[in-house]
Amino acid sequence: MKAIVATDQAAGTSGMKLVERPEPQAAINDVVVQIHASGFVPTEMAWPSTWTDRLDRDRTPSIPGHELAGVVTALGYGTTGLSVGQRVFGLTDWTRDGTLAEYAAVEARNLAPLPGDVDFTVGASLPISGLTAWQGLFQHGRLRAGQSVLAHGAAGAVGSMVTQLAREAGAYVIGTGRAADRQTALDFGAQEFVDLENDALEDVGGVDLVFDVIGGDIGKRSAGLIRAGGTVVSVVGPPETRPADGLAIDFVVESDRAQLGEVVQRVRDGRLRTNIGNVATLDEAVAALNPTDRVTGKTIIRMFGELSP
Numbered sequence: 001m002k003a004i005v006a007t008d009q010a011a012g013t014s015g016m017k018l019v020e021r022p023e024p025q026a027a028i029n030d031v032v033v034q035i036h037a038s039g040f041v042p043t044e045m046a047w048p049s050t051w052t053d054r055l056d057r058d059r060t061p062s063i064p065g066h067e068l069a070g071v072v073t074a075l076g077y078g079t080t081g082l083s084v085g086q087r088v089f090g091l092t093d094w095t096r097d098g099t100l101a102e103y104a105a106v107e108a109r110n111l112a113p114l115p116g117d118v119d120f121t122v123g124a125s126l127p128i129s130g131l132t133a134w135q136g137l138f139q140h141g142r143l144r145a146g147q148s149v150l151a152h153g154a155a156g157a158v159g160s161m162v163t164q165l166a167r168e169a170g171a172y173v174i175g176t177g178r179a180a181d182r183q184t185a186l187d188f189g190a191q192e193f194v195d196l197e198n199d200a201l202e203d204v205g206g207v208d209l210v211f212d213v214i215g216g217d218i219g220k221r222s223a224g225l226i227r228a229g230g231t232v233v234s235v236v237g238p239p240e241t242r243p244a245d246g247l248a249i250d251f252v253v254e255s256d257r258a259q260l261g262e263v264v265q266r267v268r269d270g271r272l273r274t275n276i277g278n279v280a281t282l283d284e285a286v287a288a289l290n291p292t293d294r295v296t297g298k299t300i301i302r303m304f305g306e307l308s309p
């Protein structure tokens, strides 16, 4: 099969190559998926799991990408819940070969059925950003209607999902980002926007929940905005500064079939809009994942069926 591999950590995405690799086999409780579309998070090249397995052994050449939408082609020993020919989408294990390939072996529990009216490109754009937003807001942040949320990077992949899901849950949402992102963040439903390059973050006043996708100085300053009893939820590592009277939580997203179902149902009925930028074929993937200009929205790589739904 054709696959993108990474072998050189120092080279990052520029070291990716399109090569031939053996097709994966389904292990216990796995399925093999013929991948029609794959998502990619640009920071993957900095994740240890891209380079080593769970015992910290070198696993290069590794196939990056962890989001997929495709069709099940084989079942492993004992696999239940999915069948050959079924359309699926979901999130693959961080320490196994991923989704920038024509096929991937995935534990069935990490996938959910992809409804027939949802395009593979859309399906592949949802698992990481949708589940991260869902888990950060509702599981870890325990968001309730009437609370206020500071959604950092609100025009980005995770931030646009945070903004929309928080609004739908009845929260007041203040989005942040670069000056050029104002309209995009407002279009995703933010009621206010803080331009982090020109506005004073501190002018926001108090909020109940900060959803941090940026970290660093922005993360540190955000802790001071938390109202008593509020929460900082970080997906970029442990918050360096904790709120004086509140919680600080960092987490890594996990796949969850029921939550994938919640997210995709919202896309189907128009409550949730995807944030897809460039769509490229596997042959074009190395160039698409090494953009020379600023990229907005998620880059999706299409395999079978190329660029048609």
Ligand SMILES: NC(=O)c1ccc[n+]([C@@H]2O[C@H](COP(=O)([O-])OP(=O)(O)OC[C@H]3O[C@@H](n4cnc5c(N)ncnc54)[C@H](OP(=O)(O)O)[C@@H]3O)[C@@H](O)[C@H]2O)c1
Pocket (backbone or CB within 6 Å): 041, 043, 044, 128, 129, 132, 152, 153, 154, 155, 156, 157, 158, 159, 176, 177, 178, 181, 196, 197, 213, 214, 218, 234, 235, 236, 237, 251, 252, 253, 294, 295, 297, 298
């Ligand atoms: N722990 C987890 O489970 C988990 C899950 C998903 C994502 N993540 C992490 O979350 C982060 C965001 O992921 P994503 O896919 O949402 O990325 P993304 O689509 O690039 O979104 C991030 C947004 O924030 C903006 N931004 C970043 N730094 C900024 C700054 N200093 N000032 C103003 N705006 C800034 C970005 O603008 P620019 O593009 O111009 O920088 C972009 O619009 C990544 O570090 C990713 O690894 C973690």
